[in-house]
Amino acid sequence: MKYYSTNKNAPEASLQEAVVKGLAPDKGLYMPERINKLPEEFFRNMGNMSFPEIAYQVAEAFFGEDIEEDILKEIVYDTLNFDTPLVPVHDAIYSLELFHGPTLAFKDVGARFMARLLGYFIKKEGQSEVNVLVATSGDTGSAVANGFLGVEGIHVYVLYPKGLVSEIQEKQFTTLGQNITALEIDGTFDDCQRLVKSAFMDEELNRKLNLTSANSINVARFLPQAFYYFYAYAQLMKAGKAQEVVICVPSGNFGNITAGLFGKYMGLPVKRFIAANNKNDVFMEYLRTGEYHPRASVSTIANAMDVGDPSNFARILDLYHHDHKAITKDISGCTYSDEEICKTMNAVYKQYGYLLDPHGACGYAGLRDFLKENETGVFLETAHPAKFLDTVENCVGEKVSVPEKLLSFMKGEKQSIPLSKEFYSFKNFLLK
Numbered sequence: 001m002k003y004y005s006t007n008k009n010a011p012e013a014s015l016q017e018a019v020v021k022g023l024a025p026d027k028g029l030y031m032p033e034r035i036n037k038l039p040e041e042f043f044r045n046m047g048n049m050s051f052p053e054i055a056y057q058v059a060e061a062f063f064g065e066d067i068e069e070d071i072l073k074e075i076v077y078d079t080l081n082f083d084t085p086l087v088p089v090h091d092a093i094y095s096l097e098l099f100h101g102p103t104l105a106f107k108d109v110g111a112r113f114m115a116r117l118l119g120y121f122i123k124k125e126g127q128s129e130v131n132v133l134v135a136t137s138g139d140t141g142s143a144v145a146n147g148f149l150g151v152e153g154i155h156v157y158v159l160y161p162k163g164l165v166s167e168i169q170e171k172q173f174t175t176l177g178q179n180i181t182a183l184e185i186d187g188t189f190d191d192c193q194r195l196v197k198s199a200f201m202d203e204e205l206n207r208k209l210n211l212t213s214a215n216s217i218n219v220a221r222f223l224p225q226a227f228y229y230f231y232a233y234a235q236l237m238k239a240g241k242a243q244e245v246v247i248c249v250p251s252g253n254f255g256n257i258t259a260g261l262f263g264k265y266m267g268l269p270v271k272r273f274i275a276a277n278n279k280n281d282v283f284m285e286y287l288r289t290g291e292y293h294p295r296a297s298v299s300t301i302a303n304a305m306d307v308g309d310p311s312n313f314a315r316i317l318d319l320y321h322h323d324h325k326a327i328t329k330d331i332s333g334c335t336y337s338d339e340e341i342c343k344t345m346n347a348v349y350k351q352y353g354y355l356l357d358p359h360g361a362c363g364y365a366g367l368r369d370f371l372k373e374n375e376t377g378v379f380l381e382t383a384h385p386a387k388f389l390d391t392v393e394n395c396v397g398e399k400v401s402v403p404e405k406l407l408s409f410m411k412g413e414k415q416s417i418p419l420s421k422e423f424y425s426f427k428n429f430l431l432k
Contacts, residue, residue, distance in 0.1 A: 001015060001033060001063070001066060002033045004030070004033060005028030005029070006028040006029045006314040008026075010025045013030060014066065015219075016124075018219050019121060022213030022214075027200075028314065035265045037267045038058070038061055038266050042057055043267065043268075046230065046234040046237060047234050047238045048238075049234060051084065051228075058226055062226075067117075067120075075116045075120065076227075078112075079113045083100050084096060084097060084098050084232075085097050085100070085235070086378065089348070090354075093377045094232075094241075095360065096228065096232045099357075099387075103143050103146050104403065104405060105138075105384070106380065106382040107143035109225055109228060110222060111140070111146070114147065115148045115154075117220045129153055130153060131430075132144070132156045132157065132212055133196045133213050133214075134156065134214040135159045135160075135193040135196045136160045137192075137303055137306050138166065138387075139169060139304050140215065140304075141158040141182070142169060142173045145180045146172070146173075147214075148180070149176055156214070157181050157183055157430070158181070158182045159183045159195055159196060160182065161187055161189050161191065162184045162418070164188065164189065164299055164306070165303060166303065166391075168386070168402075169387055171409045171410050171414065175409060175413060177415060181417065182415065183417050184416040187420075189307060190308050193253075195423060199427070202423075202427060205430060205431070216256075216312055221255065222256075222258060223262065225259035226260065226262050226266070229270070230263060232378050233245065233269070242376070245269065245376050245378065246367065246372075246376070246377050246378070247260060248274040248370075248380070250363045250380060250382055251275040253312055254275070254312035257273060257275055257312075261273065262319075265319070272332065273332075275332070275334075276333075276362040276363050277333060278301075278302040278338075278341065279300055279337060280297050280298060280300070280307055282294055282309070283310065283313065283333055301341055302361070303388075304359055305362070316331075334365070334369060336365055341361045341395075342358075342391075344361040345392065345395040345396055346397065357382070357383050357385040357388055359383060360382060363379030363380050363381070385400060
């Protein structure tokens, strides 16, 4: 399988080149040259298959031409050593709980898969050191850092906006040490993302350092996220509820919903998607007007979605051949203020006893407000509510128990390096 750039001005790359480079030389995002449809037999049998069995079939369609069968199976099964259960909330609304992995966030799937795939390629090529750059607005940093922790030949630099991630999220990637370095940037997530992209475009850095990205701009990070969309549908099949399925995705950098759209192209019978935004709603504006105007992000209580220029928008445009009408047919949007998010968390907890995190609350609200009669709705609960402890407790008015996994992170000592948002400062640090 070859991979091309969304900017169409770079040579095609192999899977290994696309994963190791992260970003194409023309600043575009890599896309597979084709999306393979899965056979009807797979969809008929999916309800009786385990999560790793389903994921392997999906992974084989993406990566089977480029990785030996036994290696790919080992990577998939090792990645998915935890469940992503579909939990009924009320009526026809279900929560896909993606917080049962090591860092209690959905990004554990993509980060763990990428860490194992990149480690395989590095070993195969005998490379001595690869430097992974990752910008985070919250959960990406912890998932990537823990996914790559101790992997030989890889050093991870996590860039995060000072004061704009929760304390628990920060502790999950600033206390690890070893091959993980946390860089505390005096700016926003968009500034962090800009620094990462600028590093890839800098000739001197690329000449002296072997750089790649673990953000969802990397095909090995975002494509595996398609796994749990198929598994969610399989769980609906088992429950006899797999008709007129609508999936609402809390959306920030849009890698997650893009993976779902890839699943739909592979034959997954999802009726439509809803992209749920907080006040950072540039995608909503595009859906309404057909025009895309990125802008500075604003801080919200759903901080992982505080993105004003989502990278994966380029992939959505490419997937739909820049056809606004086709995009709006498959995807609708909604946006919620901090007050609305908080009220949703409170109401769902009080009425149904289900505890949402701020991002899942956006997903739930999108179904509550836009699910039609006879449709079955699934929203993605992307992180454990305890990761946003103060916010959740303030909204629901009760104490929230913190899982032991998170408590163990909180005991560690923060180690981070402060940097300005100026590129020369970041570049000089990397060169030293």
